[in-house]
Amino acid sequence: MAAPLFAGAIAWGASSTSTFSHASTPAGEVSGISIFVLTITGMIFVGVSGLLVYALVRYRGREGDLMEPPQVFGSVQIELSWTIIPVLIIVVLFLTTARVLFSVQDAPKPASALDVIVVGHQFWWEFRYPQYNVVTANELHVPVSSDATDRPTFMKLTSADVIHSFWVPQLAGKTDLLPNRVNEMWIDPRAPGLYVGQCAQFCGAQHAKMLLRVYVDTPEQFKQWIANQQRMQAEIATPGSSEDAAVRHGDAGNVVHAGASLVARGSSGAVGDAVGYEDSQEISPSAGQYVFEHQACISCHTVAGTVATGRYGPDLTHMMSRATIAAGAAPNTKERLLAWVTDPNQIKPGSLMPAMHLTDRQNEQITAYLLTLK
Template sequence: MMLLQAPHYAQQSMIDPAGTKAGAIDGFWHFLITTSTIVTAIVFIVLFIALARRRRAADPESPAEQRSLTNWVTASVGVTLVIIVVFLFMDFRLGRAIAIPPQRTPLRVNVIGHQWWWEFQYPDSAVPGNWITTANELHIPVGRPVILRMSSQDVIHSFWVPNLSGKKDLIPGHNTETWIEADSAGIYRGQCAEFCGLQHAKMALMVIAEPERQFEQWVLGARGAALAPTDSTSKAGQQVFLTGGCSVCHAIGGTNAGGTVGPNLTHFGSRLTIAAASLPNTKGNLGGWIVDPQRIKPGALMPPNALEPDQLNALLAYLEGLK
């Protein structure tokens, strides 16, 4: 089966900020680059001038030339110290500015890192104590801060969505916290930024920023159970899922599948990607992932599945209908 690459429409760039926090980081980064470029240019210009006017080693320097050289060195050291102090001050000010989210009603989401996928838990406002669980795609409302409470189930991971925020580590046995905010609707690609094992490079995620009303509609849909299959093929696929071992690791709301080892698949058919944003969610890619996940992500916990063609097609129909 043909395996397509990850969606090209998702943005991932630290120099194209789409949020308040990322904009502040980008501004400081450009200031550092500009200042460093100017200083480097001045150093090379002075160096070339010195080389062009160098004396022969045997020519003695006059006292006036020695004083002039000393003054130049002193001035250079002084300017360097001033630049370093300015950098430190701006870095400190930026750190304080982005540490605290804006004082508006935030959305709170739990982020749990796994090798090698992301779990997101939203508090269900309709049912206190209940959580809306999804995987690898983080839906957020535009113009509203989102506080992320993060932890890891295995090793150290690092949450990074360059268009929206800087990096923040997820540490086993310890909760960390950060926040993001999107100024405009769009799909922003994120990445684990801390080496976490063989498939670290394929531990990605999608942040889907959408208008508040559209986000509320998504929450309403995500709160409900998966759609029950209606046609015979999808019903057969459900039985393959429930009896073939898939339910041991995966959960699907509205069924007796309650596994927690792998991602929750309740509304899997609505997701853009599979395998932690490694591939677009297409029938061909999904079939290849189910049959031989080790080909795509060597070392992943999901084992190969030897299914008959009719079983695989039925299972694909069922999973694609989970919307």
């Protein structure tokens, strides 16, 4: 009965954020109970509205009616009807909802499941893959599930600050992330592709732009993505500049300096004109990495394989493998990345990432370095 009644509504609501357009078992359960409840409540609406219209027409005042209609005081049949019928409806809805809750929350975890730890921050998402020692941000990658290869993703959710809520309508119902508590949920997407969602709990000034992207990959794509995420980023240095890394790691020794800065080197590896990177006009990844590692950037961000080990902000090790920046607020292009580095508030007002008030040259250098983090 539900399908004919709500086929039009489902077709109209088949969008990336519609609970009727499901692509995962938990979302399918939520969609099914939604249709069932809509069917029951729709029938109640039609029945009550019909009785109301009938009463208004049948017992309307007519010309020449001068007598008061017969007065009926009490009816056992009516009393039983409006007591028993609602009780039965509530019991049916309760049992159906309980069945869905238990089937989703108590689903057995297979040995092939992928484990992901989700941490909500103001205002971005942190994703940890403990089985692979991978950490990323804002864009969750999971493998597709099928009847032949069932590989659901089981997630543990917590918060680093305030209450957040993980919600991707096509994959599952929303689940809150609470400080000092771990909630759990799971998904088993049945079709590869991109599924979008966002934080569904007001968490501060940039709650509306705490967006969420879930990429469902084929087994081969997911394996390749994991391999890339496990790769470390090397310290950028020109040929023969082993001293460069020593300076970055605090082992200055007898390395040549120009003031307090690292010397620039030519392509042959010989010491150049002794121009410090912090004073350099060169827009290059190596100059950008030097500026990045000598500012407060490394206090908040991690770039695996380098001295940047901050945990307050998103992990940037492979940030150019992501399609967006600022938790989905802007596309990850050179122009938008430069704007974000220069002043995050021009893209995401209220962002907790501060503007460092660097020179335009330093912002361009840092951007040049970030563009290499693939």
